Amino acid sequence: MTITKSDEGRLTGCLDGLRVLDFSTTIAGPHCARMLADMGAEVIKIEAADGETMRTRPPVRSGCSTAFGQLNIGKKSLVLDLKSPEGVEVVRRLVATADIVVENFRPGVMQRLKLDYESLRPLNERLIYCSISGYGQSGPSAELPAYAPVIHAASGYDMAHLAYQPGRERPDYCGIFVADVLTGVYAFGAISSALYQRSSTGRGQHIDASMLESMLSLTLNEVQWSQFPVTQPSRPLFGPTATADGYVMITISSEKTFQALAKVIGHPEWISDPRFARYADRRNNWGALMDEVEAWSRTVATEECLAALNKEGVPSSAYRSVAQALADPQLAHRGALAEVCDGGGTFNVLNLSFRMSGATVAAGKQMATLGEHTAALLREAGLSDQEIAAFSGKQAAAE
Secondary structure: OOOOEEEEEEHHOOOOEEEEEEEEOOOHHHHHHHHHHHOOOOEEEOOOOOHHHHHHHOOEEOOOHHHHHHHOOOOEEEOOOOOOOOHHHHHHHHHOOOOOEOOOOOOHHHOOOOOOHHHHHHHHOOOOOEEOOOOOOOOOOOOOOOHHHHHHHHOHHHHHHHHHOOOOOOOOOOOOOHHHHHHHHHHHHHHHHHHHHHHOOOOOOOEEEEEEHHHOOHHHHHHHHHHOOOEEEOOOOOOOOOOOOOEEEOOOOOOOHHHHHHHHHHHHHHOOOOOOOOHHHHHHHHHHHHHHHHHHOOOHHHHHHHHHHHOOOOEEEEEEHHHHHHHOHHHHHHHEEEEEEEEEEEEEOOOOOOOOOOOOOOOOEEEEOOOOOOOHHHOOOOHHHHHHHHHHHHHHOOO
């Protein structure tokens, strides 16, 4: 189906009309909830009076964090003291009109606040309640504190990655929080599935998303190798190949690409060479193969190397910084970046990585200020202007 410009103007988000209460903090839960917002849901972020911790994460301009903005653009902001009876009562009233709750507190916290799924379900049988935690909601590790770097270590991911770094014994430092983003995406998928099931059953459910299990899902080979050990190649299959002025990544994973590589390098005899002819043979002699590939690649500049490989359909890339990747014309073509604004000015955030022919998928344009929607949402919950003023004063005094 072809979508015209006029069609695009009439499209709505897949989740238009749904309301989400977002109690989550830091990355995993907020990332999940921002995905819901980008798909059209009304997402209400519930924060304490001093704001969520990510509001102070750099880069900060005029008191506004773009890291926070990237995770929370398009959400409304409601300030509540969840430790107060009044704050809990407001939540309970809003739950009656909500479709989804997202929270990533340590297991037991929401139960103590009487805001867990079992406490809220009687108020709304259609409620889909998603809990994100390090190890899951029950079990011997459930109450252990966990952040992404801890889960990277606990899941075996860091040691699995280290095994591909010849001659190294110390695991890498962590600066990219894979577990958070991955678990947020899994939670989004589970919520979407629960919404579909609710359309036929009329009932919501509790979703228990584990960061540990999410990270284990990345170690596809290692999960099997831990059960059925296999002989590893003499050199990791995928890694940097030196050129005259840098490095490239070359991926040979099919007979077609291997044959194309042999053509590029000028070694057509490799196709019948008993060391390389079959995948199993290549794997056993991978070090010898890549040494010969590198003997060629070191004689050409990166740009020339990639041009030759791309011409023959060999998957390859230069090693780029994030800034270089963001400047790729392909991202501009797809509209991968959205310009948004907050109190500090404008900045770019990533849109979701997929496009849909029959629905809009886009980041919001304006970052809400802390508590910007509190009065309106309290009024919706049934409080009068006088009650709102008194309520807001109590919340502020409690901090």
